[in-house]
Amino acid sequence: MQGTGPDLATIEAVIDEMTARWRRLHRARDWRAIFAKTYLTTTEQILAATRRPGVFANPAWIVEIDCRFAQRYFDAFDRFEAGAPCPLPWRAAFDAAVRKQTFILQDVLLGMNAHINYDLPHSLDETVPRRLGPAEMEPYRLDNAAMNRVLAESVGVVQAALADHYDAVLHLLNAGLGRRDEGFATRLVEAWRARAWGTFLVMRTTDATSEVHGLIEQSAADNAVLLLEVQRHFPSLHWPNRAFRAVVGRLGRRVG
Numbered sequence: 001m002q003g004t005g006p007d008l009a010t011i012e013a014v015i016d017e018m019t020a021r022w023r024r025l026h027r028a029r030d031w032r033a034i035f036a037k038t039y040l041t042t043t044e045q046i047l048a049a050t051r052r053p054g055v056f057a058n059p060a061w062i063v064e065i066d067c068r069f070a071q072r073y074f075d076a077f078d079r080f081e082a083g084a085p086c087p088l089p090w091r092a093a094f095d096a097a098v099r100k101q102t103f104i105l106q107d108v109l110l111g112m113n114a115h116i117n118y119d120l121p122h123s124l125d126e127t128v129p130r131r132l133g134p135a136e137m138e139p140y141r142l143d144n145a146a147m148n149r150v151l152a153e154s155v156g157v158v159q160a161a162l163a164d165h166y167d168a169v170l171h172l173l174n175a176g177l178g179r180r181d182e183g184f185a186t187r188l189v190e191a192w193r194a195r196a197w198g199t200f201l202v203m204r205t206t207d208a209t210s211e212v213h214g215l216i217e218q219s220a221a222d223n224a225v226l227l228l229e230v231q232r233h234f235p236s237l238h239w240p241n242r243a244f245r246a247v248v249g250r251l252g253r254r255v256g
Helices: 011-027 033-050 059-082 088-098 104-127 134-165 169-177 180-205 210-227 235-252
Strands: none
Touching (some): 011 059, 033 059, 033 134, 059 088, 059 104, 059 134, 088 104, 104 180, 104 210, 134 180, 180 210
């Protein structure tokens, strides 16, 4: 995907860009603000982790892949806004949010699906050096696994941020379920990221043909279709959810 967004080289710069974009969406009561806030809060946690000794074996690579990863999200968003070709899983996520067809959890999961299952294999392919032997590849695999732990530690922080800005019911849900909901999110992210790593390895062994790229995009798009099936099975929840989010949006518009 040819880049259209800002060219960023540090996680601090990524956070500044994410903050500006989230604030614009939040003030406009655009439902795409949900994933924007999710991603911003997660990236703030990643930045903190890069500053702690021993978390990552190669913090410079973590910075590089974090910037490339974010760049793909910005590019997809800007393409969608411009009416230009946009990756199918991102188009599904953005279009559903713009049409106000989603629940908050769907906004989060649709963005995660597009970013992890579609963007992450490409970001790994762009940043992990080529022609590495198994021993040389191992530090990258270990740092990718270390990122899973950082993300697991971030789930509660992200949930609290979304509850504070968009749905206080999430605080009640967290109190009722304890860490079970966080455990589900952690396992889902780990499973998707493991698949993304495997997809990246397939890309390397097959020289990333156009057919492989197409299969990666279609697989993530198929996931998005499944995530959107909730509306079909629970249609009675759609309009109450939409009305509730409209009220929350008016109350929270000044925040940020």
